[in-house]
Amino acid sequence: MDRERLRTTLLDVLELETWERPDNAADHVKIREGLKLDSVDLLSVMLRIETLLGISLESRDFDRVVTVGDLLSVIQAKLATKPQSKAA
């Protein structure tokens, strides 16, 4: 999945979780301050992403996630190593 399509997916999930669609989800935007997500919100978002994309994310995967760009990179890396099979 290309990065921009992934960004749109992330925005869709954010809207589902927080009832708000951020105006700006550029790579440099910070997850906490910019998207106003706390760690539990982020966890809920990640669980939806896991289910949607059929990947598994561990806490250590997003320990260093600070910006939207960091998050997209983590997800892309997981997708790249995902076995080629039908999504869950």
Added chain:
Amino acid sequence: MSALVSSRTTCAALSVGLSSWGLAQADLAAIAGLRKCLPPWSAPGAAGHFLKHADEQTVVAVQAIDRAIREQQLDVREQANWPIVAAPRFPGRLAGIDALKRFTTGGGPALSPQLIAQHSLHSLSGALSVLLGSRGPNVGIGGGADALREGLLTALTMARPRSASGAWLVLTAWNPEPVVADDGTVQNHPVCQAVALALSLSGHSTQAGRLSLRGDAGTPAALYDERPLPLAELYDQLDWLAAGGTSRFTWRLDWGATIVLEARKSAARLAAAA
């Protein structure tokens, strides 16, 4: 406080005023909409989706508190150290049904991470504490069939910050309890109800009534409530109370005491909800 003789030791009579009270009820469809309605007094740090995962009884409790605040125009800024006592009856049952289904079909990882935080006995009082921005203690009480009496008792007797001018007591329950089919659909038409009482600890305000506990020395056990007044009836009687009217409710406790709630409806009309 006056002392009343009861059994071996002395049971103090206790009484606090009510500075306000409020009611709210909603069915499941209405609750879905109310999740997006944070009251205007909500703490600035509370996100717009704060109630998204909250238990239904929490959502309706917030509305009851809002009614109580607006009824007497209470100032939330004066409640910064108010204790909060919340007494839900069977909280988390619908979430529990969902959890059992997810566990069966998807295993442990399928459970919502919000399950424990939002649907435990402490969750309602914790949520109110965050929304009101109140740093007084918060406790969940009861959780079972006798939650209402346990909540009244605890609110009257709990230790509290000396400087706290008041406290919140919120009583919630479904009426009737939802009956759910195996596929998760609700088969009856339950309504979630909440009664919020703003207690006045400074003793000055009894404009909305009074809550008291007294000892019942020598009262035969047979006179104690086999069927104490449930929340649904308390709700209905408060709802029907005419402006300027007062109603009195009693609950006998099987260890030798009676709780009395006198509720007064203000003469001024409450403005229609926004």
Added chain:
Amino acid sequence: MRSCPVVITGVGAATPLGADFETFTRNLLAGKSAARLVKDESAGVEVILPACLADDPPVPAGWEESAFRELARTEQFVLWCATSALADAGLLAEDGSRIGLALGAGGEWIRRWEGDWAAGGREVYEGRSDAPSLVDIAGQRLGLGGPRATIAAACASGNAAIAQARRWIELGLCDTCLAGGVETITPICRSGFNNLRALSKRVAQPERASRPFDQDRDGFVMGEGAALVVLESAAAARRRGAKIYAEVAGYGASSDAFHMIIPSSDPAPSSAAMRMALADAEIEPESIDYVNAHATSTPVGDKAEARALHAVFGPHTLSTPVSSTKSITGHLLSAAAAVEALACLAAIREQAIPPTINLDTPDPECELCHVPHQAIAHPVEYVLSNSFGFGGSNTTLILRKAA
């Protein structure tokens, strides 16, 4: 001086370290971890985690074993602890005494519904509104004639229950009161916390997983069990020549008003609870001989508590011994504060401070007067026990050695 000092005269325990105070104390001071691996499986998905489970409690006096074992495990814990605490206090056969019960329990009904469903029942679907609660079951079975309530402040429930019991005695609502907490951890409970990423994943060495204040901590280890203490007025206890474990000298409570799960990074609310307790006990921080920390082995929570301890103890922080007995017992959730009250009683009785085990490399952001690995002999008169919980609850209990 309080007008009605309240003391502890009996103890009942059903913990991962043992089902009586002696065994609990011995294992606690030996620093013997109770953690082992627990495996849950559902829908073909396994979840394996370290956990501290309690054995089935002994059968209390007056029960047939088969009938007792038919009860839900939570009920068994409460009845064993209540019966053994009253027996320990010499009050089991007491007539005419009003005995109350303040029970810390946050997930009583969800656990009950899960247990019923696992046994093929449909209680969770049907909404049976007349089911008796744990406090009612214990009250009826033991003939407790005093006030009763289930009290939940998440992991602070036990402290809140002890404080409520003290209050009832002070107000004259009862002569004696049982107080404490209970927790049983079920498969859904374990996965619920696991999905919050709150639990340690150290499955290779479960006994090393609970490591509060250690820089390599990665989450808490769940525990289960119960503890109840008997409280009564000091005057009544002395009149009947009761053995006194300690006085409930002080209590303070506050809320973060910040988040349902994440503790506030601002130490002010938790510090306020500690200061309230100190004021209630009419002592200064330097009078505290031992702090039983809440510290659960989470990266965020342990640091927050360390900050609050510094704020309260100031220059005395690095000379006031601190340990987290959750390193040994695990985190017993609704029962945690009550079990930690037992740890405080053990410290008072043995004049020794239990250790924080697995504290190999203290986190520099948790600079405290740690007691790593082994218990130490130490004069103990006043003990301060912190318990903080979801929903932002902060509670502090201070116990004092009986004069």
